[in-house]
Amino acid sequence: MSGFKTHTGKAASLKRDHVDTDQIIPKQFLKKIDKAGYGEFLFYDWRYQSDGQENPDFELNQLNTKDSSILITGNNFGCGSSREHAPWALKDYGFQVIIAESFADIFFNNCVKNGILPIRLPKKEIQRLYSEESPDVISHLIVDLENQHVVNGSGEHFYFEFDPYWKKMLLNGWDEISVTLQYEDKIKRFETERIVN
């Protein structure tokens, strides 16, 4: 996986709270045995009508949001099941950054492991991000992981917290398993010396 340093792109908004993984990718698409090609099923039940046509009312079907790479959303994004198909679908669709008021734990981890940067910002700041432009899309947003901030079109900086370990992993695009395998001696020692209870 390549490292994540900065990203500049267009941001689309999905102003909803508690978007669960069943909405991000419905269960009928979880049956594949590979990681590729989930983007076309992202937000399936919202994105398409029952006749298979695009739903013209859905936020991500608007002409000006089509090529967005940053998703801005509400509270408790990604709640529900542990399916990693959710970040696979978001990434395959083209999203590289998700900014939300909060994330569900498992989903947050699943994003980081797939090179998607999940950013928590307070509601007020998310609203301020939008104050300059249209309420649904921001044409130019800079996301800088090294310095842990987001910069909007008028140069306003929004600082975000990020765990130092996962930051390093993301910045370098390191393979986590390779890192852990360097701890083989410690793992072995734990297995021999531990008190089982």
Added chain:
Amino acid sequence: MGKTIIDKLWKNHVVAEEKNKPDLLYIDLHLIHEVTSPQAFAGLREKNRKVRRPDLCFATMDHNIPTADRFNIKDETSRLQVQTLEKNCEEFGIRLEGLDSLQQGIVHVIGPELGLTLPGKTIVCGDSHTSTHGAFGALAFGIGTSEVEHVLATQTLWQNKPKQMNVKIEGELGFGVTAKDVILWFIANYGTNAGTGYIIEFSGSAVRGFTMEERMTLCNMSIEAGAKASVIAPDEKTFSYIQGKPYAPKESEFNARCEAWKKLVSDNDAVFDKVIEINASDIEPMVTWGTNPSMCLPISGQIPAAESSLSIEEKQSIESALTYMGFQGNERLKDVDVQHVFIGSCTNSRLSDLVEASAVVEGEKVHPGVRAIVVPGSQSVKREAESLGIHKIFLHAGFEWRDSGCSMCLGMNDDIVPEGERCASTSNRNFAGRQGKGARTHLVSPIMAAAAAINGRFTDVRSIMQTKNLEVDRYVGI
């Protein structure tokens, strides 16, 4: 300062502890199923890696499989996923309870009933309802597929220690109120992200009074409150449940293990980041009305309307849930008709769930407008229920009696609720589309589901129980 049970479980599994890093935790048991594992095994193969401890892995298939004609998986992609699990388990030397196994069942039902789930263990699975196993005093949580691959390769996970919450449930539950109602009530009152960033310890006299199966129901749905995991301190009930189970410690070492497990309790002076106290007697039989588990009311309740006094967000959220669920607002729950009843899932498919529901059903008939199915959580549960004659009660009433699997909980198999129809379901999620596109899910306890099956609409099960003079509403055998 004293330690909580969570501190103790955590400390016992730290392999490496370094500054500015999460802790590297050892994993004692890795449960595997067909949906979230294929890409993990493919990842190992790609990098030519091995499964480090196949002896600590255990696999079964549950999500995709049919429950009516179990060996006939019609959907080609489901079949391929099941076959892929068989192939992966064979190649990497992992125990698999396949479709033909007498022990097959929902992963969170068979872990405990086989004695794989033990106090003091760290347990993970690529499934969010892994929290179930916390009922035994284990540290158990759901993980994604990348983490499944990481555990397969290293038997460890990097984890930041979450905050800790003590949810004390004191007092006695009312007549006809179950563990399911307790967790639904908790989520209804504290929200679907009440537990985000926390591990919960459930404690208090009501929890101590719970059977192991009730404790599993409680912990199972802590993920619906957003918690990383939940845990209940092990006690004599835990030990007697475990004793004699196929993979449990043998007689010779069992007592010594129990002595060690007894230390897995929070010290009196342990400090939690947050404490919530609940009075068990406040809780009534609950029914969800909306599209997340916090949209939930006592059976006596009235569905809300999108009042103008609410904030814009609240109003929108209620409006969209009402539209999806086919309500105008202000309906009484007792007037809502159901077309489907599902008794099953990792939340409520154990023997006591089926026994309790059957007591309500006995001598009654399923309402003509309802299709009702019972899906035991494992083939073992099915056999035990049959040996008690429970299946005859359900079949006689007009329920279908199925083989084990996740079934209608998540609509990944043949058991789907059609668009626009309503299901009283003992499962754990009422998200839009969860049981099928456009399906309307109402989460309830097994006895409330049984009552809805008989009357064709939501009913306060207590009225049926009183009429039938059912004094013992809880099956205390387990």
